[in-house]
Amino acid sequence: MIQIKDLHKSYQMGKNSLHVLKGINFEVEEGELVSIMGSSGSGKSTLLNILGILDEADLGTYTLDNTLIKNLSEKVAAQYRNKFLGFIFQSFNLINYKSALDNVSLPLYYQGVNRKERFERSMYYLEKVGLADWSGHLPSELSGGQKQRVAIARALASDPKVLLADEPTGALDTKTSYEVMELIQKINDEGKTILIVTHEPDIAEMTKRIVNLKDGLIIDDTRIEPKRASLYV
Ligand code: ADP
Ligand code: MG
Numbered sequence: 692m693i694q695i696k697d698l699h700k701s702y703q704m705g706k707n708s709l710h711v712l713k714g715i716n717f718e719v720e721e722g723e724l725v726s727i728m729g730s731s732g733s734g735k736s737t738l739l740n741i742l743g744i745l746d747e748a749d750l751g752t753y754t755l756d757n758t759l760i761k762n763l764s765e766k767v768a769a770q771y772r773n774k775f776l777g778f779i780f781q782s783f784n785l786i787n788y789k790s791a792l793d794n795v796s797l798p799l800y801y802q803g804v805n806r807k808e809r810f811e812r813s814m815y816y817l818e819k820v821g822l823a824d825w826s827g828h829l830p831s832e833l834s835g836g837q838k839q840r841v842a843i844a845r846a847l848a849s850d851p852k853v854l855l856a857d858e859p860t861g862a863l864d865t866k867t868s869y870e871v872m873e874l875i876q877k878i879n880d881e882g883k884t885i886l887i888v889t890h891e892p893d894i895a896e897m898t899k900r901i902v903n904l905k906d907g908l909i910i911d912d913t914r915i916e917p918k919r920a921s922l923y924v
Contacts, residue, residue: 692853692884693719693742698751700737711737712748713907719853719886724879724917726895727888729904735888736857738904742886743776743855744768756852773802777846779856783838785830785845791817792826795845802849816844820874836867843874847883854878854885860894866924872897873920893918 700712711734719725729735740746741753744760753760755775763771778784785794795813804812817823820840830838839859846854859875860868872894879885879899887898895901896918903911 692721692723692756693717693886694752694754695742696752698738698741698748698753700734700741700746700748711907712741715751715904715907715909717902717909717912719884721852721884722879722882723884724876724899725886725902726898726900727886727902727904728890728892728895730890733904734907735890735904739855739857739886739888742853743778744772773798773849775852777849777851777854779839779842779846779854779859781858781861783830783835783842783862785838785841787830790827790829791822791833791841791844794830794841795848798845799848812848813844816848817841819847820844834867835863836870839863839867839871840874843871843878847878852884854883856885856887858888858890860889860891865893868894869897869920869923873924876917876920 695715695717698712698715702709702711715738727735727738741748744763760771786797789797792813795816796809799809799812814823814826817826820843822837822840822844825833825837833841860871863871875885876897887894889895896915897920899917900914902909
């Protein structure tokens, strides 16, 4: 599903350059549930942003679902993001003045999905994350865990090939974090490929593979038997 070869990324700041990714190599197959670990500043978000076609590497290649991601115009990048990728963020990134249902269906609107299908698909995914009864509520009326569930429903609604989550439990307490991980494991059980950036070891242990970043390189990449979040909620 994903092939990354010898990826490099530096940030320019005036005369100075910060070499953040120094030759990253890895592959992710369909159906994997991978965590990317590393201390703050180790380049996790930089890597995820490149995987999410929100940013581009300076060197190296990135292939997503057999498509080489390189030198894309903004428009094509947006098309690929819509087609291939779903995003989940630490801070949920919901629109405050729109209902849960509207938050889930808005990306579908921009993709040209008609009104009836938008409604049906959004309700289907809200139901999947356990929030059918909350569809009419605003984000401010939802708990943190519920907000992240809405964000997950929104990410799923366009049926992306890969879900990318940057610290999805970073703003949640432990119990709520595990509830969100239980949902993420369920979605992965159904076959979705998922990458999670986290710096929390207990969250990483709930994935099937832990990739450790340090000083711009992968220093460890290990498959594990994941802890089932349902045992901890
Ligand atoms: P992580 O997500 O692991 O905490 P990041 O990928 O966000 O790390 O950042 C890696 C390093 O790159 C940090 O030193 C950060 O300050 C720097 N950095 C990130 N984004 C930018 C940017 N847009 N411009 C300059 N430096 C950046
Ligand atoms: Mg980060």
